[in-house]
Amino acid sequence: MIDKRPKTPREVAAFSLFSMAEEGAWSDGALHHYLSRAGLDGRDAALAARLTYGTVQNELLLDWYLRSFSSLRLKKIAPRVLACLRMGLYQLILMDKIPAHAAVAETVSLVRHYCHANDRTVSFANAVMRKAAEAVEKNALPRLDCPDKESYYALRYSHPEWLVRLLSEQFGQKLTERICQADNADTPVSVRVNRMKTTPDEAKAELERAGMTVTPHRAFADILLCTGGDAAATEAFREGRITVQDAASALAAFVADPKPGTAVLDCCAAPGGKSFAMAEKMQGKGSLTSCDIYEHKLKRIQEGAARLGLPNIRTELQDASAFRAEWAESADTVLCDVPCSGLGIIRKKPETRYKDPDEIAKLPALQRAILENCARYVKKGGTLVYSTCTILRRENEDVVRAFLAAHPEFAPAPWSHPVCGGREDGMVTLLPPEHDTDGFFIAKLKRIGN
């Protein structure tokens, strides 16, 4: 992280982008870090967030424009300078409230002060920004001429073309465009109310008193959507009356439906969101074993359980693809919330879209191995839930269908919820523009027998 304390929204955004480029930081983590150091007021903090996320969300489009204004190939531009120019073009081309002279002057100032730039580099940045400002002013930006709709969506909404083509095959062109749009929209922070400590009405009033605008989720009573503040910095959060969780993730716990006093295994549990929701449904009674393959992540689960007042969560370091003989047929409910491409949560983590597609293609084999292994822990008559935060069929229905074909002892278990209605085949793919949730997949299966 950069040592200097940022003082302005643009400095916060630029430092966040530098940390992403130089240290592989996540956008939300870097932004949170620099915002906490800057101590900006609410409006400036919102501007810093918009500049950071907007630049990442539109990176491919901004680079496409940049190529027509830059005398240098993008590969030849130093990473910090490139980040500043992208953010500058974002303000000029895609934001409507920033005066052009401010976007130009502030970008050049960032390059001069924070990019180890010599005079030539500063002049270069100035020339790029001035050319872009002139094109915007004369309404003479280059047109996005693309050979087909998929390549247009890929450029317009800065999604990799391989992803847009896969989504288009699965969902059709219209819905694919809406998914890409939703991925770039401002998203409220979603919190789930801990019913063991408060009610949705009380939590809403408390968050409003803390200055936030709070809207209950249209179909999920425990979920409140918050804007205008940091829900995780409130007393309600610190004292465990709320936790940050999307409706889709909370829905997975609802679907698992663990009863008080039963034995539950959460195989890929960190940082613990679904374990917490399940433990609350169990009213703190029974045993919930929350496993992860990374020891340091178990601490996050323990801290969350303590904050929320959930005595029945126990953590275990365990590889979900490796068999633990003593756990065979021991759990009433098993949740496999497997590692996945994360392509359903682009609206929260915009850089997820730029992950290596070759790495993503390897995931179904691991997901299948985890499901196969953890299914062995389900008691006869027990429940197995498989979930991901991706919307790619090959990580979702394909994994579950292959599993069911090989395991006649399991069958789909129907369920229903106002978020998505009745699911006769036990499965749902949630989409941000349709369900007001993250993109997500949930499948509920039952082990046959008593």
Ligand SMILES: C[S@@+](CC[C@H](N)C(=O)[O-])C[C@H]1O[C@@H](n2cnc3c(N)ncnc32)[C@H](O)[C@@H]1O
């Ligand atoms: C999608 S996240 C789980 C999110 C979590 N269920 C929640 O609701 O907060 C997947 C988790 O699986 C863990 N993981 C990855 N490979 C694993 C494996 N082979 N066995 C167990 N956990 C694994 C990751 O460390 C990560 O914490």
